Structures are given as structure tokens and as C-alpha cells.
Amino acid sequence: MTANPLAPSWLAPPADANDLAASVWPANARRSAADELVFAGVPASVLTERFGTPLYVVDEADARARARGFREAFERECARIGTGVTVYYAAKAFLSSAVAEWMTGEGLSVDVCSAGEFAVALAAGVAPARMGFHGNNKSLVEIDTAVEHGIGAIVVDSPIEVERIASAAERHGRVQAVRLRVNSGVHAHTHDFLATAHEDQKFGISLTEAPGVVASIRSHSSLRFLGLHGHIGSQIFGADGFEESAARLLGLHHELLAGGAIPELNLGGGFGIAYTAADDPTPVDVLARQIADIVASECARLGIAVPRLAFEPGRVIIGPSTVTLYAVGTVKRVTVALPAAFETAPDDSTDPSAHAAAGHPEPATAVRTYVSVDGGMSDNARPALYGADYTVRMANRVSAAQPALVRVAGKHCESGDIVVHADYLPGDVEPGDTLAVAATGAYCWSLSSNYNYLGRPPIVAVKGGAARLIMRGESIDDLLARDPGIGSATRKASTAPAHAEPAPAQAAAQRAS
Known part of the structure; x- marks a missing residue:
């Protein structure tokens, strides 16, 4: 596969966008026989069904x-x-x-x-x-x-x-x-x-x-x-x-x-x-x-x-012992015009019309896929603060689809709310998929915030096939309780996380839509 011209120079297109680089992922991260990510013996699906998303998972x-x-x-x-x-x-x-x-x-x-x-x-x-x-x-x-x-x-x-x-x-x-x-x-x-x-x-x-x-x-x-x-x-x-x-x-x-x-x-x-x-x-x-x-x-x-x-x-x-799991909410493919001086051979990521031999050729273009998830800079401020780079993989399945350059975006009202600036995922990534972002153990939860009134996610430790909560996530009630102007009588009891991730049935409906 030819690299997408929008990709940074250090990012090589993968032969398989499902593979896990051992240097990046926790020691006990694996693909299961069912092709989903498993952390210390605990499948990603079990973790998200039990604890929701976003979710920090520590090996x-x-x-x-x-x-x-x-x-x-x-x-x-x-x-x-x-x-x-x-x-x-x-x-x-x-x-x-x-x-x-x-x-x-x-x-x-x-x-x-x-x-x-x-x-x-x-x-x-x-x-x-x-x-x-x-x-x-x-x-x-x-x-x-x-x-x-x-x-x-x-x-x-x-x-x-x-x-x-x-x-x-x-x-x-x-x-x-x-x-x-x-x-x-x-x-x-x-x-x-x-x-x-x-x-x-x-x-x-x-x-x-x-x-x-x-x-x-x-x-x-x-x-x-x-x-x-x-x-x-x-x-x-x-x-x-x-x-x-x-x-x-x-x-x-x-x-x-x-x-x-x-x-x-x-x-x-x-x-x-x-x-x-x-x-x-x-x-x-x-x-x-x-x-x-x-x-x-x-x-x-x-x-x-x-x-x-x-x-x-x-x-x-x-840092390397931890991943963050997110649910995909929307997928948007954006066509980007390349600089006039850019020269490339046509491939599956560049518009062939840019290479017209005569007439008035259109500018060369490339496609970047924006994958929006249910967290963002409130649970990982490092990309916004420092331009930090991360690695992302689909956690719930594998795919033989051609790798596509993606930018994983958060749900906050900031254009700089990016979780992963550039990586490749299978091109059929869709709403309802679960993504795993690696190496999020250091300075992610520590720098987390309630921006846009999202609750901080929970943290679970996994070991020997078992998962246990080591940091409770914040619910809407937790956020409201800090405001003395909101009486307790006006609050409905709720343990739902403040990020309001889709329930399993909603996620299935999103995948089907």
C-alpha cells in the first residue's frame, strides 16, 4: 500500500492495520480467537459491557x-x-x-x-x-x-x-x-x-x-x-x-x-x-x-x-501498561487538497483527476477519515497540549479492508480535540466499533477534566482474566453535586457516566445504520 500523502513522514502504512506492535501495547494484550483485543485475559467486549466507555484499562x-x-x-x-x-x-x-x-x-x-x-x-x-x-x-x-x-x-x-x-x-x-x-x-x-x-x-x-x-x-x-x-x-x-x-x-x-x-x-x-x-x-x-x-x-x-x-x-x-477504550460515534471522510507542488502517483488515496495530461487539471487531493469517539481531550489532554502522537487499533474485531489514514477526534467543542492525530485503521471502521488507544497510562487520567461536563472515565485493572475497578468514573450526579445552586430534589438518581456512552443495543443499532 502507498502511504496517504496526508500522513506524517514517520508513519508508514501498515501491511495489516490490525497488528499490534509489541513495543507499544501492554505485555498481555492479544488478539483472541474471535479477533477482538484481550487484555490480561479479559476481552474488550466484556470490559466495555461492564464498565462502559471511555475506559482506562491497566495491565x-x-x-x-x-x-x-x-x-x-x-x-x-x-x-x-x-x-x-x-x-x-x-x-x-x-x-x-x-x-x-x-x-x-x-x-x-x-x-x-x-x-x-x-x-x-x-x-x-x-x-x-x-x-x-x-x-x-x-x-x-x-x-x-x-x-x-x-x-x-x-x-x-x-x-x-x-x-x-x-x-x-x-x-x-x-x-x-x-x-x-x-x-x-x-x-x-x-x-x-x-x-x-x-x-x-x-x-x-x-x-x-x-x-x-x-x-x-x-x-x-x-x-x-x-x-x-x-x-x-x-x-x-x-x-x-x-x-x-x-x-x-x-x-x-x-x-x-x-x-x-x-x-x-x-x-x-x-x-x-x-x-x-x-x-x-x-x-x-x-x-x-x-x-x-x-x-x-x-x-x-x-x-x-x-x-x-x-x-x-x-x-x-x-505509561505502556494502560490503554483507553472508546466507542465510535461517527465516521466522516474529508477530501483535502494537496499543495500545488505536491507530486505523487495516483493510488487509492489520491484523486486521479489531478493527473490529467491536458486541459485544466484539478488540484491533487487525498482523503482523511475522521473517526469521532465518546471521549477526547477531557480524558487525554496530551495531543492538544503537546501535539503528542498515539497508536490506535480496532478492539472489537479485525478487518481485511484496505488500511485508511484516520484522525481520531473527541466529542468536545474544540477543533484541537484530537485523540490520535494520524494512524491507519481498516477502511471499514464504523459507528459502534470499539477503539483501543495504546500507552495512555501516564498523564492522561492525571490531566483529565470535566470539560463540556463530561465525567472522568473509570479505571480498571486487569490481571489473570479478571477485572476490578480501581478508580470510579464520574456520573452526571457527581457533577451536579458540586454545584450548590442545584438542589438535590431536582436531581434524578442516576449512575450513568457523564459521557453517556451508548448502551450495547444502541451500539448495535449504530452499526446497522
Whole structure:
């Protein structure tokens, strides 16, 4: 098949638009004998009939395995260079009590950045000593609560926080461990990174300011300086950015050793995943080896002991383990005029009349199929925010129809409400079909909203052929209950989700229409 000229250059037309790329989908996603998608032994049809759509589906065993694999890889490589490691799960990617239990059960600590995340982790039974607290504007109440409960570490993000944390620690009779977030001037994204002298951003402080802030920390008997913290970006492929950042942070670490011991160095997170088959992130075990070698080499050059390391993975653990299921509501094929300079051979996706040999040829055109679903930017804001790309497949069936370039659109009143900018589905995709969008575990539910008064979807965990609810979806009543101007007497009791997905009978009627 020839690529649709509207497709981005990285998107190759598939030989089979039903295939699942192993690098993109959860480890336990399969096609059943009946040709529908099955997640950890649970068919998509069973999930949608029981829980409705949109629906986040988390492969519990896959999430656990990724957490365990990350920890073991970094423990192995850190031991090789003579040090230890603490791995914090970055709760901002996605947090629920179940996920917190999975992460701690696999030997990870938990990184939080708000009172809400801290409360969820506490309620899930995470020991405060196994938590770190981030944030560029931690409130006095958040600081006090964290210190009171015995939080393991607080990341100082600005000079003013030193006095605030010290005061809280004195008030509660504690010595509070802190890290200092420093901007190394390195910003990495996928395979690229940029190294500058300074970063213009809201997080952390500059390398040149750090010695003064560390001196301030060390002046308080109620504070204990653990070390420096750096974070260079997100969705990072490769170790080049970590190499430059580690060199800069270790240079500062070396300088600060003159004032006292520094047991740790936290290099943050940002490890990338495959959202499409074109993405090629570095495997975790390779990254662990490369980063360990970088740290060991730099410490040897500086003549200092290798500090204990810390990392904060989130997306790389929970992102690939999750898919979102949607119901198709409408399908619209849009003819798009190509630029005048565009040259292509006629095929099934380009108008042959554009290639008339004489007369006044019409502009070359191509067809993009818009597939609208019952969710959108309220359950996945990343495409609208960042232009993020995703992979989509039909979940309820397979088809031998010729692949067609599709754009999966949400139902919100925004032209930018796109779930999948570009992928290929069988050309006979129709209303009533169920679509699965891969790698939606990180920053989808966390960034979800009630735009257009849609309720946030439920989340289910699947494992060993069973599904269980780990986050309840929001109903219309849930949304109305927050408005004090709406009396309870005016509300009819309803457990229907606020996105009002079609019932199975309605879906069948849509397919038949």
C-alpha cells in the first residue's frame, strides 16, 4: 500500500492495520480467537459491557513488571559501581491507592508533589519515610503536614523554602532531610538535548546560586542536606542528556563536599516510551548501565566517592501498561487538497483527476477519515497540549479492508480535540466499533477534566482474566453535586457516566445504520 500523502513522514502504512506492535501495547494484550483485543485475559467486549466507555484499562502484571525491572536494573548497575540506589515512582504520572500499593510492593518509594497525592499515598499505606515531596510552590500547610508525618525527603525548590521547612521541622521536633533542586542548564527531549548556561523555568535554582542555598540549609540544625536533585526533561531517549547533566551536578557536588558530607545525588526521571512503532526508546537495562558508567567515570575524574543515586520514573512504568477504550460515534471522510507542488502517483488515496495530461487539471487531493469517539481531550489532554502522537487499533474485531489514514477526534467543542492525530485503521471502521488507544497510562487520567461536563472515565485493572475497578468514573450526579445552586430534589438518581456512552443495543443499532 502507498502511504496517504496526508500522513506524517514517520508513519508508514501498515501491511495489516490490525497488528499490534509489541513495543507499544501492554505485555498481555492479544488478539483472541474471535479477533477482538484481550487484555490480561479479559476481552474488550466484556470490559466495555461492564464498565462502559471511555475506559482506562491497566495491565497490573505489566505495570508491576516494569517497576520491578527498573528497580532491579538500576540496583544491579549501581552495585557494579559501588553504590546503592533509591527508585521513586513519580506519582504525577498516575496515582491511585492500587498503583501506590503495586509500586511499594515492587520495592519502589513514591514521589508526590501535592497534599492530595500525599494523602492518597498515605491512605494506601505508603510509609511517609518512603516518600519524597516535590513542588515549586509547596504551601505552608503542605510542608507542615509532610514534616509532621515524617516525610522521607523534601525537595527544596527555592531559597524561601529553606526557612519554611526548617521552621516546620523545629515545630515538630524533627530533623528533616532535604534535597536541593538545581537547574543544570540541560534540557532533553527524545533523542535531542540542549545544554546552556542557564535555564529560564519555574523549577529549581541555578548552579551559581546553589552554594549559597546549601549553606543556608546547613545552617539549620533542624535540616539535613541529602544532596542535589536534577531533572532534565521528559520522554527522553538515550543517555546523552544525563551525561551532561550528571557532569555539571557532580562538579557542584564536588565543590560542596568541602562543607560536609553529601550522601546522595538524584538525577530525576523523564525516561521515554514508545507511543508509536516509529519510537525507539533506549531499553531500561541499557540506560541503567550507561548512566552508571557516566557517574562512575565522572566521580573517578573528580577523585570523589560515588554517591548513592536516586531516580524518579513514572511514565516508563505506568505509561505502556494502560490503554483507553472508546466507542465510535461517527465516521466522516474529508477530501483535502494537496499543495500545488505536491507530486505523487495516483493510488487509492489520491484523486486521479489531478493527473490529467491536458486541459485544466484539478488540484491533487487525498482523503482523511475522521473517526469521532465518546471521549477526547477531557480524558487525554496530551495531543492538544503537546501535539503528542498515539497508536490506535480496532478492539472489537479485525478487518481485511484496505488500511485508511484516520484522525481520531473527541466529542468536545474544540477543533484541537484530537485523540490520535494520524494512524491507519481498516477502511471499514464504523459507528459502534470499539477503539483501543495504546500507552495512555501516564498523564492522561492525571490531566483529565470535566470539560463540556463530561465525567472522568473509570479505571480498571486487569490481571489473570479478571477485572476490578480501581478508580470510579464520574456520573452526571457527581457533577451536579458540586454545584450548590442545584438542589438535590431536582436531581434524578442516576449512575450513568457523564459521557453517556451508548448502551450495547444502541451500539448495535449504530452499526446497522
